[in-house]
Amino acid sequence: MDVKDLCLGALTYGDATGYDLKKFFENAFGHCFLAGYGSIYPALAELTAEKLVTARRVPGQAGPSRKLYHLTTAGRRQFLAQLETVEPQHKVKSEFLVLVHFSHLLPPQRLNEVLDRHLQEIEQKLALMEACEPRKARGTLPSAGARFAFGFGKAMMTAAREYIRTHRHSLISGGNGTNPSQKPTRLRKVAQAVSRNRGYPNA
Amino acid sequence: MDVKDLCLGALTYGDATGYDLKKFFENAFGHCFLAGYGSIYPALAELTAEKLVTARRVPGQAGPSRKLYHLTTAGRRQFLAQLETVEPQHKVKSEFLVLVHFSHLLPPQRLNEVLDRHLQEIEQKLALMEACEPRKARGTLPSAGARFAFGFGKAMMTAAREYIRTHRHSLISGGNGTNPSQKPTRLRKVAQAVSRNRGYPNA
DNA sequence: AGATCCATGTAAGGCGTTACATGATTGC
DNA sequence: GCAATCATGTAACGCCTTACATGGATCT
Numbered sequence: 001m002d003v004k005d006l007c008l009g010a011l012t013y014g015d016a017t018g019y020d021l022k023k024f025f026e027n028a029f030g031h032c033f034l035a036g037y038g039s040i041y042p043a044l045a046e047l048t049a050e051k052l053v054t055a056r057r058v059p060g061q062a063g064p065s066r067k068l069y070h071l072t073t074a075g076r077r078q079f080l081a082q083l084e085t086v087e088p089q090h091k092v093k094s095e096f097l098v099l100v101h102f103s104h105l106l107p108p109q110r111l112n113e114v115l116d117r118h119l120q121e122i123e124q125k126l127a128l129m130e131a132c133e134p135r136k137a138r139g140t141l142p143s144a145g146a147r148f149a150f151g152f153g154k155a156m157m158t159a160a161r162e163y164i165r166t167h168r169h170s171l172i173s174g175g176n177g178t179n180p181s182q183k184p185t186r187l188r189k190v191a192q193a194v195s196r197n198r199g200y201p202n203a
Numbered sequence: 204m205d206v207k208d209l210c211l212g213a214l215t216y217g218d219a220t221g222y223d224l225k226k227f228f229e230n231a232f233g234h235c236f237l238a239g240y241g242s243i244y245p246a247l248a249e250l251t252a253e254k255l256v257t258a259r260r261v262p263g264q265a266g267p268s269r270k271l272y273h274l275t276t277a278g279r280r281q282f283l284a285q286l287e288t289v290e291p292q293h294k295v296k297s298e299f300l301v302l303v304h305f306s307h308l309l310p311p312q313r314l315n316e317v318l319d320r321h322l323q324e325i326e327q328k329l330a331l332m333e334a335c336e337p338r339k340a341r342g343t344l345p346s347a348g349a350r351f352a353f354g355f356g357k358a359m360m361t362a363a364r365e366y367i368r369t370h371r372h373s374l375i376s377g378g379n380g381t382n383p384s385q386k387p388t389r390l391r392k393v394a395q396a397v398s399r400n401r402g403y404p405n406a
Numbered sequence: 407a408g409a410t411c412c413a414t415g416t417a418a419g420g421c422g423t424t425a426c427a428t429g430a431t432t433g434c
Numbered sequence: 435g436c437a438a439t440c441a442t443g444t445a446a447c448g449c450c451t452t453a454c455a456t457g458g459a460t461c462t
């Protein structure tokens with residue numbers, strides 16, 4: 001599932017410009033799938049070439065010349081097929097957690113900054129989601145799926161916030177800083193602690 | 204923060220081979236930062252060229268010829284500097300949530316499969332984490348940071364599981380399938396519902 | 407008048423993923 | 435003997451990110 005598919009999906013809700021799509025992605029998928037203009041416009045060009053969408057120029061109007069994209073029947077069919085065949089992955093890439101993992105190598109002040117900033121970001125995103133909540137916002141997205149995905153995001157962020165709030169003390173109390181007085185952990189032991197790992201592909 | 208940095212970080216725990224590093228990443232960062240051999244070996248080669256690590260061949264021994272990597276002083280210094288300067292991001296890319304968002308376009312059976320499989324995966328990862336829990340596993344990683352990062356991952360997965368369990372009914376009850384009887388949502392309206400979006404970069 | 411929004415694109419580069427290639431050793 | 439584990443690497447490809455380039459319209 002790439003940006004092209006996401007565009008097809010978004011266009012099931014109606015015609016839109018590349019610019020609209022970006023905004024839509026921020027509102028509807030901000031917590032689970034971001035895409036920038038640098039991905040969207042090339043994606044739309046390819047989709048047009050594949051006849052999965054059609055482009056219609058809308059010159060007059062307010063603002064600069066726009067290009068309204070429209071989902072074709074083939075495009076809709078392809079999207080539905082895609083939905084049935086992709087294996088739904090859920091990946092987290094968190095430099096934040098890596099940093100925290102190594103908090104014993106961090107100056108306490110920096111650690112606090114990192115923690116505070118992360119809490120702030122969570123608060124911010126939560127507020128943003130609140131603002132375009134499916135049920136009450138104008139231009140509602142009423143589908144049960146949209147509500148579920150939204151609620152999921154909110155649940156995750158709330159849980160993250162709670163965890164940080166209730167556990168951050170454990171990071172600061174355990175006298176850290178530049179103190180190298182711990183008996184070194186052997187990496188190889190840790191690596192082999194759990195042998196047969198089903199669940200992680202090679203590559 | 205890329206795979207190179209992660210390797211430096213792991214090597215603060217002691218010397219290791221590329222193979223060990225992969226295992227270590229799975230155990231310690233499986234829930235927040237995965238890396239495959241295709242990233243790790245090139246990363247180690249570059250780090251060696253930059254003199255941030257040194258490689259020592261260990262020929263005899265059991266198994267094939269191994270290369271033990273060792274963090275140099277410069278490497279350690281660079282890692283510490285990195286920890287202080289990187290901005291800690293936390294990104295989620297979830298095709299799962301996208302799929303669920305569009306559940307009204309999915310056959311109910313497929314939806315259930317997707318949900319069940321995701322629950323299964325959560326359960327699996329939870330079990331895996333349980334197995335290499337910092338406190339009780341051999342080769343313990345005793346740092347408060349490691350415990351925090353671990354607990355965070357567990358909290359997220361538990362929250363996800365609970366959310367899916369308690370809300371999945373809302374996806375199935377609302378008669379979906381191939382029923383196109385809803386008044387169409389205008390995408391442009393949704394896109395513009397929340398205007399000034401602080402928090403998402405352009406690009 | 408200046409900032410911000412609307413709007414569309416291109417180009418290079420970065421980084422990771424996937425697939426391929428190889429081979430010894432250990433356990434069943 | 436066969437499968438799995440240990441072990442190291444390469445090469446191509448894919449996809450996104452970042453930066454650049456441009457310009458009218460609206461709001462303050």
